[in-house]
Amino acid sequence: MTTAMTETRQGGTGGHPAVAARAREVVKAYGSGETRVVALDRVDVDIHRGRFTAIMGPSGSGKSTLMHCLAGLDTVTSGHIHLDDTEITGLKDKKLTQLRRDKIGFIFQAFNLLPTLNALENITLPMDIAGRKPDAQWLARVVETVGLAGRLKHRPTELSGGQQQRVAVARALASRPQIIFGDEPTGNLDSRAGAEVLGFLRQSVDELGQTMVMVTHDPVAASYADRVIFLADGRIVDEMANPSADQVLDRMKDFDARGRTS
Numbered sequence: 001m002t003t004a005m006t007e008t009r010q011g012g013t014g015g016h017p018a019v020a021a022r023a024r025e026v027v028k029a030y031g032s033g034e035t036r037v038v039a040l041d042r043v044d045v046d047i048h049r050g051r052f053t054a055i056m057g058p059s060g061s062g063k064s065t066l067m068h069c070l071a072g073l074d075t076v077t078s079g080h081i082h083l084d085d086t087e088i089t090g091l092k093d094k095k096l097t098q099l100r101r102d103k104i105g106f107i108f109q110a111f112n113l114l115p116t117l118n119a120l121e122n123i124t125l126p127m128d129i130a131g132r133k134p135d136a137q138w139l140a141r142v143v144e145t146v147g148l149a150g151r152l153k154h155r156p157t158e159l160s161g162g163q164q165q166r167v168a169v170a171r172a173l174a175s176r177p178q179i180i181f182g183d184e185p186t187g188n189l190d191s192r193a194g195a196e197v198l199g200f201l202r203q204s205v206d207e208l209g210q211t212m213v214m215v216t217h218d219p220v221a222a223s224y225a226d227r228v229i230f231l232a233d234g235r236i237v238d239e240m241a242n243p244s245a246d247q248v249l250d251r252m253k254d255f256d257a258r259g260r261t262s
């Protein structure tokens with residue numbers, strides 16, 4: 001069994017550990033027989049509420065699979081995933097879709113903005129679809145935090161890549177989801193724009209109390225996180241608190257030098 005369950009902070013009420021998402025004994029296998037690939041091999045992990053967690057590891061180690069399983073975008077072969085108090089493994093499609101819509105935010109490498117809508121319309125689109133009214137005060141704060149106040153009327157083509165990703169970050173934050181998952185959210189950006197977006201993700205954790213989980217290949221991106229979880233061959237093999245980019249880089253070089261053992 002591989003484990004990344006460190007001491008969690010206690011929540012404000014009832015002494016519950018501040019865990020936003022929890023995986024227990026999660027196995028994800030693709031295919032069968034000789035072509036069977038075990039992408040996740042009995043993974044246990046607690047994602048801490050109000051913290052920024054990065055998931056790293058060599059290519060093919062299971063990072064995206066773990067994120068997709070935690071976010072209910074993919075089913076598990078066995079094991080259990082809880083988001084907050086809700087076990088999502090075994091939920092019917094409709095319930096799962098509803099839960100994803102109401103409780104989870106996503107930021108992908110491709111910004112996925114609609115070209116015909118302006119920045120503000122893109123930000124509020126998921127809530128419009130869900131028939132929910134945005135909280136005006138919160139929305140103003142989010143827009144302010146990601147530095148888009150002067151750009152709300154612009155369409156995506158009138159924005160830089162960094163600004164487009166800031167719109168995607170604001171869109172994920174706007175509905176105050178319990179947790180936001182990012183899959184290489186700065187993968188398409190140059191280092192300056194990437195640093196800006198990572199700064200906003202960091203700020204949204206520090207100032208808005210957001211819970212953030214990010215898959216990344218980039219040690220500099222991981223250094224913005226409070227904690228890095230390292231995967232190798234579908235197992236959690238290490239973790240690091242308050243990492244520096246150099247520490248993460250050294251750990252990644254270790255994978256290359258010593259093979260994929262902890």
Ligand SMILES: Nc1ncnc2c1ncn2[C@@H]1O[C@H](COP(=O)(O)OP(=O)(O)OP(=O)(O)O)[C@@H](O)[C@H]1O
Nearest residue numbers: 030031037039057058059060061062063064065066
């Ligand atoms: N749909 C699928 N069908 C079969 N095998 C899959 C599928 N998705 C992922 N895999 C396999 O599962 C393993 C983990 O894949 P995953 O994409 O989670 O890795 P990763 O760490 O995110 O990789 P990368 O850094 O290259 O994106 C790999 O061996 C991959 O080939």
